[in-house]
Amino acid sequence: MTTATISRARRLPRLREFGSSVATIxxxxxxxxxxGRRAFVIITVYLAVLALxxxxxxxxxxxxxxxxxxxxxxxxxxxxxxxxxxxxxxxxTLLSLFQLLLVCFIAxxxxxxxxxxxxxxxxxxxxxTTPMRPGGIVVGKLLAALAFVGLMIVAAIPIxxxxxxxxxxxxDDIVRQQVVLLVTALGLGAIGLFWSxxxxxxxxxxxxxxxxxxxxxxxxxxxxxxxxxxxxRDSDNQFGTPRLAPEQLMWVNPAVAMxxxxxxxxxxGYGPFSSIISGLQxxxxxxxxxxxxxxxxxxxxxxxxxxxxxxxxxVNGVVVNAxxxxxxxxxxxxxxxxxxxxxxxxxxxxxFWPRFAISFAALSLLLTLASMRLVVPAGMRFxxxxxxxxxxxxxxxxxxxxxx
Amino acid sequence: xxxxxxxxIVETRGLVKRYDGELALAGIxxxxxxxxxxxxxxxxxxxxxxxxxxxxxLLAPTAGEALVCGIGISDDPIEVRRRIGYxxxxxxxxxxxxxxxxxxxxxxxxxxxxxxxxxxxxxxLEIVGLGDKRDAYVEALSRGMRQRLCLAHTLVxxxxxxxxxxxxxxxxxxxxxxxxxxxxxxxxxGKTILVSSHILPELxxxxxxxxxxxxxxxxRSGRIEEIEQSLRATxxxxxxxxxxxxxxxxxLGTDHRxxxxxEVSSDGGLTRLDVPFDGSADEQAAFLxxxxxxxxxxxxxxxxxxxxxxxxxKVTGHQGNDEETAA
Numbered sequence: 250m251t252t253a254t255i256s257r258a259r260r261l262p263r264l265r266e267f268g269s270s271v272a273t274i275x276x277x278x279x280x281x282x283x284x285g286r287r288a289f290v291i292i293t294v295y296l297a298v299l300a301l302x303x304x305x306x307x308x309x310x311x312x313x314x315x316x317x318x319x320x321x322x323x324x325x326x327x328x329x330x331x332x333x334x335x336x337x338x339x340x341x342t343l344l345s346l347f348q349l350l351l352v353c354f355i356a357x358x359x360x361x362x363x364x365x366x367x368x369x370x371x372x373x374x375x376x377x378t379t380p381m382r383p384g385g386i387v388v389g390k391l392l393a394a395l396a397f398v399g400l401m402i403v404a405a406i407p408i409x410x411x412x413x414x415x416x417x418x419x420x421d422d423i424v425r426q427q428v429v430l431l432v433t434a435l436g437l438g439a440i441g442l443f444w445s446x447x448x449x450x451x452x453x454x455x456x457x458x459x460x461x462x463x464x465x466x467x468x469x470x471x472x473x474x475x476x477x478x479x480x481x482r483d484s485d486n487q488f489g490t491p492r493l494a495p496e497q498l499m500w501v502n503p504a505v506a507m508x509x510x511x512x513x514x515x516x517x518g519y520g521p522f523s524s525i526i527s528g529l530q531x532x533x534x535x536x537x538x539x540x541x542x543x544x545x546x547x548x549x550x551x552x553x554x555x556x557x558x559x560x561x562x563x564v565n566g567v568v569v570n571a572x573x574x575x576x577x578x579x580x581x582x583x584x585x586x587x588x589x590x591x592x593x594x595x596x597x598x599x600x601f602w603p604r605f606a607i608s609f610a611a612l613s614l615l616l617t618l619a620s621m622r623l624v625v626p627a628g629m630r631f632x633x634x635x636x637x638x639x640x641x642x643x644x645x646x647x648x649x650x651x652x653x
Numbered sequence: 654x655x656x657x658x659x660x661x662i663v664e665t666r667g668l669v670k671r672y673d674g675e676l677a678l679a680g681i682x683x684x685x686x687x688x689x690x691x692x693x694x695x696x697x698x699x700x701x702x703x704x705x706x707x708x709x710x711l712l713a714p715t716a717g718e719a720l721v722c723g724i725g726i727s728d729d730p731i732e733v734r735r736r737i738g739y740x741x742x743x744x745x746x747x748x749x750x751x752x753x754x755x756x757x758x759x760x761x762x763x764x765x766x767x768x769x770x771x772x773x774x775x776x777x778l779e780i781v782g783l784g785d786k787r788d789a790y791v792e793a794l795s796r797g798m799r800q801r802l803c804l805a806h807t808l809v810x811x812x813x814x815x816x817x818x819x820x821x822x823x824x825x826x827x828x829x830x831x832x833x834x835x836x837x838x839x840x841x842x843g844k845t846i847l848v849s850s851h852i853l854p855e856l857x858x859x860x861x862x863x864x865x866x867x868x869x870x871x872x873r874s875g876r877i878e879e880i881e882q883s884l885r886a887t888x889x890x891x892x893x894x895x896x897x898x899x900x901x902x903x904x905l906g907t908d909h910r911x912x913x914x915x916e917v918s919s920d921g922g923l924t925r926l927d928v929p930f931d932g933s934a935d936e937q938a939a940f941l942x943x944x945x946x947x948x949x950x951x952x953x954x955x956x957x958x959x960x961x962x963x964x965x966x967k968v969t970g971h972q973g974n975d976e977e978t979a980a
Contacts, residue, residue: 372745374709
């Protein structure tokens, strides 16, 4: 038998071995987790809180929405055909954001002790002296935690699906919401696992995990704002044209991903969440201000020549050139006295959440791989790197048979 | 490949382990044959746990080689793990787990087929005397019971070698007796066992072979009868010298009956050496004569002996004091 056939023959068992390790760890973890009433109580409380929020939003929004539907005069001068879309949209928004908040708190909690608790309770040595490979152990731990958080998220689908009765959010919005929630749980779980594998004590791992969660959700926003302000104030930027930090910063922010999902349900791109998204995309609202005959654009375009009747705008409503009069066949707006015109560009929704999902999944993969390395006992960490082929004295076939 | 019966289950060659520059093992050469119960004896911090951890693939040696069933521990650690059952000196148990689940979990870890697990768990619990604790919670067990449960967990995959680090530590006398009975039963099952203790008599009646380890060195190793005989026959000679001790130690080293010099203390011109010596009283007298003929200025020559425990203490115990300060 050639070496090639042996290695191919051993690859499949390797995969099965990985699967059985993952299953072993998951069975053990979930058996303990679902023991007694604890898991039942956690999920019940979670669903009760979400249901309460849904009802609360309904109670607050419904009267004014009905009023608008009856008498017109929506926030942006729009009239809604009926109240239910407004209600559905509001319920969906709050449910999505609140679920994300809860997942941000819960998901890391299940993994931040996954490895460090084994170390603290001195059970890790027993575990790593079994033939299970670190990969199986780490992935098993992660999936066991995700199975529970995933159950919570999926169990809440019926509450989110309530909005389907009202309208305002469609099934694909709920699918997006679920994707963001599950990917968030995966990523934050992987972060907890990584710290748990790296740091000796659970307490330290927990603190570091939540610090990382905070850095991803709030920290990236602060950095984005700071970066944007500093580069806008750069001395070579004569007109103070807004210069934004790279939007890639926001690709790892679960809150932005969820805001992106929520913004998609807002009426034709207007609303608080849509303007956050357009703000991140560089679509700063530009306006033309006139004093008498002299008009200026506020985005640094300079003075608008006197006597200009209207200004050309792009499809998003941004003034593209304040220096010329409206060319024929162009889309234009007329400046009127005082603040002449404010042009809120339309946000491109659906931009952030897929990028978030991909980058968070990649982050999880990297952290999981790193954790695998860290689970190897400290004394063996570097010895494992050079896994030499088995010596002549060991027959790989007979040892494979010994496994069975 | 032929499976010679003589293939040792454990073989180490020049095993060295350093922790941050501190030498924990200074070259251990250990050979344990199939079916042996090998007792590793030595004071705390002698290197027993380090040796066992290396064999259990938890630590990589700084230098040297360790083979379990002919497999190098860094060549194929996974394969080594399939062949050993390891019980650490300190370990914990999982919360929220029943006794049978605990064993079932480890059986799964070792990929024991589902069909065989249930029956095997019952058998193992009978062996370690926990048959009635099947559905008890692991964290509710007493220390002795946990110890026996941990021993049972080392057996789930029917390993060839058991590595038991101080299995009787922290147990009351009754539980110690139980543990000894279980080990005896395992010996009957044909397992090779490497067991450590800091108390020699605890192991003496159980083991087929003993190794005395101290300060990272294996001072003695062999069949228990031989060790006992040699320890009994060994006299500890206290030699007082007025001449150059370096020359004297060099001269002593040429005699095969003389062991390593254990202690050197000097007081002015007088040097005191403690030396183990294999030989009868006649031989000692002859040894003294040749020593004087060799030109060593001997001012004192006396013997301190002699039972197993005392000599063990003498062989290993001289460092007991600096041991504590080091720790």
